[in-house]
Amino acid sequence: xxxxxxxxxxxxxxxxxxxxxxxxxxxxxxxxxxxxxxxxxxxxxxxxxxxxxxxxxxxxxxxxxxxxxxxxxxxxxxxxxxxxxxxxxxxxxxxxxxxxxxxxxxxxxxxxxxxxxxxxxxxxxxxxxxxxxxxxxxxxxxxxxxxxxxxxxxxxxxxxxxxxxxxxxxxxxxxxxxxxxxxxxxxxxxxxxxxxxxxxxxxxxxxxxxxxxxxxxxxxxxxxxxxxxxxxxxxxxxxxxxxxxxxxxxxxxxxxxxxxxxxxxxxxxxxxxxxxxxxxxxxxxxxxxxxxxxxxxxxxxxxxxxxxxxxxxxxxxxxxxxxxxxxxxxxxxxxxxxxxxxxxxxxxxxxxxxxxxxxxxxxxxxxxxxxxxxxxxxxxxxxxxxxxxxxxxxxxxxxxxxxxxxxxxxxxxxxxxxxxxxxxxxxxxxxxxxxxxxxxxxxxxxxxx
Amino acid sequence: xxxxxxxxxxxxxxxxxxxxxxxxxxxxxxxxxxxxxxxxxxxxxxxxxxxxxxxxxxxxxxxxxxxxxxxxxxxxxxxxxxxxxxxxxxxxxxxxxxxxxxxxxxxxxxxxxxxxxxxxxxxxxxxxxxxxxxxxxxxxxxxxxxxxxxxxxxxxxxxxxxxxxxxxxxxxxxxxxxxxxxxxxxxxxxxxxxxxxxxxxxxxxxxxxxxxxxxxxxxxxxxxxxxxxxxxxxxxxxxxxxxxxxxxxxxxxxxxxxxxxxxxxxxxxxxxxxxxxxxxxxxxxxxxxxxxxxxxxxxxxxxxxxxxxxxxxxxxxxxxxxxxxxxxxxxxxxxxxxxxxxxxxxxxxxxxxxxxxxxxxxxxxxxxxxxxxxxxxxxxxxxxxxxxxxxxxxxxxxxxxxxxxxxxxxxxxxxxxxxxxxxxxxxxxxxxxxxxxxxxxxxxxxxxxxxxxxxxxxxxxxxxxxxxxxxxxxxxxxxx
Numbered sequence: 005x006x007x008x009x010x011x012x013x014x015x016x017x018x019x020x021x022x023x024x025x026x027x028x029x030x031x032x033x034x035x036x037x038x039x040x041x042x043x044x045x046x047x048x049x050x051x052x053x054x055x056x057x058x059x060x061x062x063x064x065x066x067x068x069x070x071x072x073x074x075x076x077x078x079x080x081x082x083x084x085x086x087x088x089x090x091x092x093x094x095x096x097x098x099x100x101x102x103x104x105x106x107x108x109x110x111x112x113x114x115x116x117x118x119x120x121x122x123x124x125x126x127x128x129x130x131x132x133x134x135x136x137x138x139x140x141x142x143x144x145x146x147x148x149x150x151x152x153x154x155x156x157x158x159x160x161x162x163x164x165x166x167x168x169x170x171x172x173x174x175x176x177x178x179x180x181x182x183x184x185x186x187x188x189x190x191x192x193x194x195x196x197x198x199x200x201x202x203x204x205x206x207x208x209x210x211x212x213x214x215x216x217x218x219x220x221x222x223x224x225x226x227x228x229x230x231x232x233x234x235x236x237x238x239x240x241x242x243x244x245x246x247x248x249x250x251x252x253x254x255x256x257x258x259x260x261x262x263x264x265x266x267x268x269x270x271x272x273x274x275x276x277x278x279x280x281x282x283x284x285x286x287x288x289x290x291x292x293x294x295x296x297x298x299x300x301x302x303x304x305x306x307x308x309x310x311x312x313x314x315x316x317x318x319x320x321x322x323x324x325x326x327x328x329x330x331x332x333x334x335x336x337x338x339x340x341x342x343x344x345x346x347x348x349x350x351x352x353x354x355x356x357x358x359x360x361x362x363x364x365x366x367x368x369x370x371x372x373x374x375x376x377x378x379x380x381x382x383x384x385x386x387x388x389x390x391x392x393x394x395x396x397x398x399x400x401x402x403x404x405x406x407x408x409x410x411x412x413x414x415x416x417x418x419x420x421x422x423x424x425x426x427x428x429x430x431x432x433x434x435x436x437x438x439x440x441x442x443x444x445x446x447x448x449x450x451x452x453x
Numbered sequence: 454x455x456x457x458x459x460x461x462x463x464x465x466x467x468x469x470x471x472x473x474x475x476x477x478x479x480x481x482x483x484x485x486x487x488x489x490x491x492x493x494x495x496x497x498x499x500x501x502x503x504x505x506x507x508x509x510x511x512x513x514x515x516x517x518x519x520x521x522x523x524x525x526x527x528x529x530x531x532x533x534x535x536x537x538x539x540x541x542x543x544x545x546x547x548x549x550x551x552x553x554x555x556x557x558x559x560x561x562x563x564x565x566x567x568x569x570x571x572x573x574x575x576x577x578x579x580x581x582x583x584x585x586x587x588x589x590x591x592x593x594x595x596x597x598x599x600x601x602x603x604x605x606x607x608x609x610x611x612x613x614x615x616x617x618x619x620x621x622x623x624x625x626x627x628x629x630x631x632x633x634x635x636x637x638x639x640x641x642x643x644x645x646x647x648x649x650x651x652x653x654x655x656x657x658x659x660x661x662x663x664x665x666x667x668x669x670x671x672x673x674x675x676x677x678x679x680x681x682x683x684x685x686x687x688x689x690x691x692x693x694x695x696x697x698x699x700x701x702x703x704x705x706x707x708x709x710x711x712x713x714x715x716x717x718x719x720x721x722x723x724x725x726x727x728x729x730x731x732x733x734x735x736x737x738x739x740x741x742x743x744x745x746x747x748x749x750x751x752x753x754x755x756x757x758x759x760x761x762x763x764x765x766x767x768x769x770x771x772x773x774x775x776x777x778x779x780x781x782x783x784x785x786x787x788x789x790x791x792x793x794x795x796x797x798x799x800x801x802x803x804x805x806x807x808x809x810x811x812x813x814x815x816x817x818x819x820x821x822x823x824x825x826x827x828x829x830x831x832x833x834x835x836x837x838x839x840x841x842x843x844x845x846x847x848x849x850x851x852x853x854x855x856x857x858x859x860x861x862x863x864x865x866x867x868x869x870x871x872x873x874x875x876x877x878x879x880x881x882x883x884x885x886x887x888x889x890x891x892x893x894x895x896x897x898x899x900x901x902x903x904x905x906x907x908x909x910x911x912x913x914x915x916x917x918x919x920x921x922x923x924x925x926x927x928x929x930x931x932x933x
Contacts, residue, residue, distance in 0.1 A: 005791050005792070005796065006792050006796040006797075006799045006800055006803075006879070007528075007529050007531060007721075007879075007880050008799055008800070008803045008879050008880065009880065009881070009882035009883075010803050010806070010807075010879075010882065010883065014882070014883040015803075015806060017883070018806055018807075018809075018810040018883060019806070021810055021813050021814060022806070022809045022810055022812075022813045023813065024809075024827070027802045027805075027806055028802075029827075030802070030805045030806060030809055030827050031670075031698075031701055031702075031805070032827065033669070033670035033671075033672055033826075033827065034670055034698065034701060034702045035674065035675055035702075035707065038702050038703065038706055038707050039701065039702060040701060040702075040798070041574070041702065041703050041706070042794075043571060043572060043700055043703075043794035043797070043798075044571055044794070045568055045571060045572070045789065045793055045794045045797075046790065046793065047793055048790070048791055048792055048793030048795070048796050049790050049791055049793075050791075051533050051791070054533065054537075054787055054790050054791050055533065055536065055537065057790065058537045058540065058561075058783070058786075058787060058790075059540060060557070061542070061557035061558070061560060061561055062537075062540035062541065062542030062543050062557055063542055063557065064542070064556045064557030064560070065542040065543070065546050065554065065555045065556070065557045065558050066550070066554040066555070067541050067542050067543075067544075067545035067546050068545045068546070068547050069541050069545040070541070070545075073547060075547045075549050075550065077549055078549075078774060078775075079547060079548050079549065079775065081545075081547065085469075085470055085498075087469075087498060087501055087502055089539075090502065090505075091501075091502075091505040093535070094505070094506070094509040095514050095516035095517070096509035096510065096511075096512040096513075096514045096516075096517075097505075097509055097512065097514075097725070097726050098514075098530070098535075098723045098725055098726070099514040099515045099516045099530050099723050099724065100512050100513065100514040100515070100520075100724065100725075100726045101520070101522060101525055101527060101724040101726070101727065102724070102726065102727035102728075103726070103727070104522065104862070105513070105850070105851075105854065105859065105860055106916075106919050107851070107854060107911050107914040107915070107916055107917065107918065107919065108511075108512065108513035108854055108859065108911075108914050108915070109511075109512055109513070109726075110508070110511035110512070110915050110916055111508035111509050111510065111511040111512035112508075112512055112726040112727070114456065114458070114508055114511070115505070115508055115726075117458075117930070117931075117932070118458060118459050118460070118932065120930055120931055121458075121460065121931040121932040122493055122494075124931050125491065125492050125493060125931075126491070126493070130931075131930055131931070132930075132931070134727070135728075137583035137584065137587065137728075137729075137773055138583065138773050138774050138775075139774060140771070140773055140774035141583070141587070141772075141773055148627075168774070170771055170774040170775070171774065173770055173771040174770070174771050174772060174773060174774065176770055177594065177745065177769055177770035177771055177772055178590075178627070178772075180594065180597075180598075180628075180629075180769065180770070181594070181597060181627070181628045181629020181630065182629050183629070220486060222485065222486065223485065223486065224485070249488070249491075250491065251482065251486075251487060251488065252486050252487065252488060253486060253487065253488045254488055257488070266774070273539075273544040273545065273780070274544070274545055274546055274547050274548065275538070275543060275544055275546065275779050275780040276543065276546040276547070276548050276555065276558050276775070276776055276779040276780075277548030277774070277775025277776035277777065277778075277779050278548075278583070278729070278773070278775060278776065278777055278778035278779050278780060278781070279583070279728070279729030279731075279778040279779075279780050279781055280774075280775075291928065291930075297727070298930055299930065300924040300925070300927075300928060300929055300930045301924065301927075301929040301930075302919050302920045302921065302923045302924035302927075302929075303919070303920055303923065304916040304917040304918060304919050304920070305909075305917040305918050305920075306917055308455060308916055308917075309455060310916040310919045311919075312919050312921050312924045314921065314924040314925045314928065314930070315925055315928070317925075319619075320586070320618075320619035320620050320622075320623035321618075321619040321620075321865070322619070323619070323623070324619045324622040324623060324632075325622035325623060325625060325626040325632040326626070327619065327623040327626070329623065329627065330586045330587075330589065330590055330620050330623035330624040330626075330627050331584075331586055331587075332584065332585065332586045332618075332620050333584070333727035333728045333730075334727050334728050335583075335725075335727075335728045335729050336725050336726035336727035336728045336729075337723075337725030337726055337728065337729060338725075338728070338729055340725075340726065344501060344505060346493055347459050347469065347493070347494050347496055347501050347504070348469035348470050348496075348498065348501050349469065349470055349493070350467070350468055350469055350470075350493050350494060350495045350496065351490075351491040351492065351493045351495065352468060352495075353468060353469065353470040353472055354491065354493065355491070356472040357472055359475070359482070360472065360473070360475055362480065362482055363475050363477055363478075363479045363480055364475075364477055366480035367477035367478060367480070370480070384483070384486065401551065402551075405551070405554060411547065411550060411554065414549055433472070433473065436476060437476040437477045440477065
């Protein structure tokens, strides 16, 4: 099945109109020796067969619906109201392309405008773009924006070790041709040490809050860091958890210049890592150095309100090699899901979800801290915390899954050699007390060497 | 009817969700950490449903009709893709789960890497890049890393034909390399003389979109790739237009060293109003260890195959967090499994036939600068009408909206004045193409008889032409 409506009769008539004898002749510009090669693929399947095959593949995965899950570390299992799927299922949103023709794309444009408005309010910033690919690329784009704000005159970028290791990796990948000095993440530095690295050659300091280890940087410390960063003429970039902002002081209130982060938690499924969206919000003065699409309000010829993409002179299709980024579109459908989610939650719903995450994670931490052999990191945290285990985290996770069907925490050993006995445990509103109690009992059992 | 903003519908106290009660003992939350207020809309569930349903009515989409946006490959998106992507074993899978608990997903990724490699004639494929532009950046970084690994540090220039998408030069700049533009010749190919003149030991490579944005297959493709290789450079293939040669030719065998595939174009995943997409990258053997990871790898373990993550040994690094746009990859996998090799070839054949049919029937009404050549999946006409000197491509595009069609890409490629870039795709029927041809004929007549009708178009859309200057000047980018 190729989803092709042309019949043999159609093809014959069309070839006649074109004036060629066969379809194959249309490809005469393709070098003859390379034309129509053998392609070794499995035989085609009907819809019934493909569904059956994919259903079987799906069934080989132990998913977080069928198993209690305490994994977070940048991707979070939250409840998604049914309305969100209803919205993103609409063909008018799902099967349109980026709004090149605004007159027949007002649905997408207004939805993006509203998304931007909700993101700025959530983060306490002034402008939001239409989204980047994910939290990691948003962070990289924030670094590049800071370099542009410094007009290429500053080459130092300070990355906190508390920034998600994969975000830091993507920042390094994106900037590998830019001859930068990237430092700060070789040791676990506090805000004062980060401020100490900041000098007049620094374009930006990047932190994460709550950081990758779950720790909250108190608003006062963040504001103090912002002050020192600004005194050096640099920007402060903060990657934040959007659900936490239902409850916690937003980055804009602490002097942060660019607030970025992974937007998946807002109404998007885990889907093994994507597609997600990277939100990207910043202070208005930097708008012309920013990257990504931005929807703006205007009027049509008869004076009616309407929306268009604006400031496109920053973008690749106009500026080509001088563009602020190579990004072409955005994660529109994921941003739509995020917007619908935020609209449904409203300020109280989002606060309640954030409070549930807080209470459940703290309940779990308090219970686990009482278990012999386990040590819970102390200090303020939101929805996840570092747990030191009596044996390797890998072993704990294996036993949790094999003996109890529980998907355990993030095993640090994959990206932090030397921390093999630590894991990052996460709770959200999806973890019932029963699940948490089950985890505690199971940890107690599997912790024996 | 215009739709009010969610913020304008907000009423204090209205709620759109019910959140479960807390079933654990509560732990106090310090006031110093709490935000003082959050001004999100306060709306009911029915408000949200009606709002987005009404907004949806303001959009045109490919499920409604022809969307001949050149270089965007707006083909039909099979519904089965959506059903598969939402299977719980895919949708509810955490990206950091131990691969042993996600063997079905790992098998799918491994299978898709292999199928894309086979289709493109490549040795290795990374499914990590999120979109075409990110695939380009990935490819250029791979080329840069390959030269660096050979100790060839002076190669800092990328040659880009003048017909290229803007993302090509932008991606090159992001990778820290300089762009050198190569003009096209009179037949729409890369100008070989000008190419030769630039080929020296400073060239890291050439970015080539083939078929190019004029909808033409490079007649000198083998000569071009040979020349670049002889000069020590690599050839990047921009796969934006791969739908034209799907199953017809393997770029990896014709001298393309690295290429991105737009899974949202060629492999039928929905465009989502601008994303998500996927820009999987394929490379020849010499570049395979530079790919971004992690990749899905099969481990020989007796009977049942086992899959693990593997980071290529000389990787340029990660280009996104986690495992690529998995939900998009599931859809592309499903599509390829349904079509098989012969189905894929039928896609290209019918896409190219449809485009040539449109070109043949439109070129007596609208100038087609390269209309003497067989086009591939698209062609570029000009929005110029004899006897209507004031009519521009924009006016024709806007009038098409009134006649029920999404307009073609306009004003691109930049090298064709008043460009109308038309790509029908293989999923449109002859009757649909005939009705589009009829609409284009009608517009050509109206342009002469009633030019104001075109200048004022569209008349039937939810809003009329919008003031983009005002939007940029006043810059209102959030609700009041």
